[in-house]
Amino acid sequence: MHPHPVVIFDIITFLACLTALVFLCKSSIHAKQHRTQLLFSGLLVFTLLCYSFCLILEWSRVTSRLDILENFIGVLAPMWWAFVFYAFLKEITEKNLRESEARLYELFDEAPIGYHELDTEGRITHINKTELKMLGYKYEEMLGRPVWEFVIEEETSRQAVIDKLSGAIPPGQALERTLRQKNGNTLPVLCEDRLLHDDFGNITGIRSTIQNISKRKQAEYDREQLMETLASKNKELESILYVTSHDLRAPLVNIQGFSHELSLSCEQVRSALRDRKKSADTDEKLQTALNKDIPEALGFITNSASRMESLLSGLLRLSRLGTAALNIESLDMNTLLADVTKSTEYQIKQAGATVKVEPLPPCRGDSSQINQVFTNILNNALKYLDDTRPGMIRVYAKAEYGRNVYCVEDNGVGIAPDHKEKIFEIFYRLEPDKKHGEGLGLTIVKHILERHNGNIRVESKPGVGSKFFISLPSV
Amino acid sequence: MIHENEVIMLLLGVGVLIFILTSRLRLKQIPASNILTAAFYIAFASWVSTVLEGLFLEGLFNYVEHICYAVGSILLAVWCRKAFATKKETA
Numbered sequence: 001m002h003p004h005p006v007v008i009f010d011i012i013t014f015l016a017c018l019t020a021l022v023f024l025c026k027s028s029i030h031a032k033q034h035r036t037q038l039l040f041s042g043l044l045v046f047t048l049l050c051y052s053f054c055l056i057l058e059w060s061r062v063t064s065r066l067d068i069l070e071n072f073i074g075v076l077a078p079m080w081w082a083f084v085f086y087a088f089l090k091e092i093t094e095k096n097l098r099e100s101e102a103r104l105y106e107l108f109d110e111a112p113i114g115y116h117e118l119d120t121e122g123r124i125t126h127i128n129k130t131e132l133k134m135l136g137y138k139y140e141e142m143l144g145r146p147v148w149e150f151v152i153e154e155e156t157s158r159q160a161v162i163d164k165l166s167g168a169i170p171p172g173q174a175l176e177r178t179l180r181q182k183n184g185n186t187l188p189v190l191c192e193d194r195l196l197h198d199d200f201g202n203i204t205g206i207r208s209t210i211q212n213i214s215k216r217k218q219a220e221y222d223r224e225q226l227m228e229t230l231a232s233k234n235k236e237l238e239s240i241l242y243v244t245s246h247d248l249r250a251p252l253v254n255i256q257g258f259s260h261e262l263s264l265s266c267e268q269v270r271s272a273l274r275d276r277k278k279s280a281d282t283d284e285k286l287q288t289a290l291n292k293d294i295p296e297a298l299g300f301i302t303n304s305a306s307r308m309e310s311l312l313s314g315l316l317r318l319s320r321l322g323t324a325a326l327n328i329e330s331l332d333m334n335t336l337l338a339d340v341t342k343s344t345e346y347q348i349k350q351a352g353a354t355v356k357v358e359p360l361p362p363c364r365g366d367s368s369q370i371n372q373v374f375t376n377i378l379n380n381a382l383k384y385l386d387d388t389r390p391g392m393i394r395v396y397a398k399a400e401y402g403r404n405v406y407c408v409e410d411n412g413v414g415i416a417p418d419h420k421e422k423i424f425e426i427f428y429r430l431e432p433d434k435k436h437g438e439g440l441g442l443t444i445v446k447h448i449l450e451r452h453n454g455n456i457r458v459e460s461k462p463g464v465g466s467k468f469f470i471s472l473p474s475v
Numbered sequence: 476m477i478h479e480n481e482v483i484m485l486l487l488g489v490g491v492l493i494f495i496l497t498s499r500l501r502l503k504q505i506p507a508s509n510i511l512t513a514a515f516y517i518a519f520a521s522w523v524s525t526v527l528e529g530l531f532l533e534g535l536f537n538y539v540e541h542i543c544y545a546v547g548s549i550l551l552a553v554w555c556r557k558a559f560a561t562k563k564e565t566a
Contacts, residue, residue: 005538006541009538009542009545012545012548013545013547013548016548016549016551017548017551019552020548020551020552020555020556023556024555027559027560041555045551048548051544052548071478072480074481074484075480075483077484077518078487078488078518078522079487081488081515082487082490082491082494085491085494085498085502086494089498092505
């Protein structure tokens with residue numbers, strides 16, 4: 001008997017299904033996942049195996065009573081195909097859902113802004129990692145606690161949350177709040193919230209977003225500081241401009257006036273020379289003009305020119321102070337003050353004063369410029385000592401809010417309250433007729449200290465003495 | 476002559492075909508999905524041939540039907556090997 005050629009294909013089908021079944025059996029031994037898919041694939045393969053086996057038996061005429069079985073098995077095949085695809089699709093859908101949930105959770109947790117959710121009593125029910133990181137708490141430390149416990153404006157926040165939950169007020173647009181961190185620090189934040197509702201429209205809680213605005217706040221503060229500095233500099237510039245133009249005008253007026261005098265004297269000389277033969281007192285006039293008027297006028301002109309030069313060089317020195325590079329380092333103030341007193345030893349002896357320097361803490365600054373500060377203040381103290389009593393100058397220091405405040409105290413003539421602020425203005429002098437100077441010493445001191453992030457203030461009583469307080473960053 | 480069971484097979488196959496075509500994007504995530512779907516399309520061709528066999532060209536469509544069964548089974552065997560072996564390795 002020759003087999004029908006179609007049987008060959010049925011045999012191939014049978015063998016292929018048998019092989020597939022072996023693969024599936026081997027895979028099922030190790031399989032921890034995809035058991036459902038394996039089961040349906042196995043059933044499909046087994047159905048096809050049985051179907052091909054029936055066809056082989058039918059063609060080989062072993063039996064002809066397999067028709068019903070063959071028909072039944074044949075109908076099962078498309079069903080198992082459907083189950084195989086369905087099993088895989090179900091797993092894919094579940095996997096996609098899990099991934100989607102994980103992504104959503106990650107998005108919630110790792111978002112650049114903080115999130116939290118409150119229940120109807122204002123207690124925290126969910127909080128993301130960003131907010132926990134912002135505040136420095138652990139999840140369990142915040143969970144279940146009323147949200148206002150973490151807000152500096154506690155009572156305001158509590159009332160606002162309760163009002164929102166009761167529907168009395170709509171959720172806030174963007175409120176600035178200050179949160180309390182675990183370490184006790186405060187954190188400025190921008191808080192936006194929206195109400196959560198159930199299917200019936202009842203309020204079930206609040207979801208809030210928290211943005212850290214400390215950098216923005218710092219920037220605003222810096223801007224304000226900058227604006228203040230700018231305004232102060234502008235005022236200072238205006239003052240410099242006014243004082244400079246005023247002080248430079250005085251010598252100019254002198255030069256102009258005495259040049260005119262000089263011109264008159266020259267005219268007198270010329271006239272005297274013309275009238276020499278006519279008059280007897282010509283020689284006397286000539287003598288007066290040559291020996292008195294002309295030298296006097298020339299003297300005033302020279303003095304005015306010197307004064308102008310002095311003012312201009314003072315301005316130059318002041319402008320150079322602003323551009324000189326600073327070499328900030330830790331300064332041994334005891335050594336620095338020893339150098340200052342040594343360099344002013346002559347003036348101290350001349351004034352017959354006693355300078356007492358107490359132990360001083362170190363500070364940060366540029367050695368030569370801080371030296372200039374104390375030299376100027378010491379010189380000023382020596383210059384304005386009271387002649388009626390022995391001069392006494394004391395230098396001491398104290399720590400104040402992380403800074404060192406050095407005090408130079410004298411028992412000099414003191415400064416009237418009206419002059420306290422003016423003494424730091426450029427070219428300002430307390431007793432211009434009695435004391436020499438350019439009126440630049442304290443202006444320079446103020447400029448140097450500003451560049452060192454320091455400051456100077458003065459306490460003084462006329463007839464008792466003055467105290468100059470110099471604040472500098474500590475080491 | 477058309478048998479009832481052959482028509483039922485075809486109708487069920489059409490249902491599965493529609494299901495596959497509507498979910499083809501998601502089905503791409505099945506390991507070696509192209510082999511599995513190819514195996515199904517060939518199996519579907521065999522069911523169509525079975526029905527056509529009863530209408531005309533009985534001999535030809537009978538051949539086509541059995542060839543399709545054989546090729547579909549081979550592809551299914553290859554898919555079983557690839558899909559589940561891959562799963563095992565990755566696991």
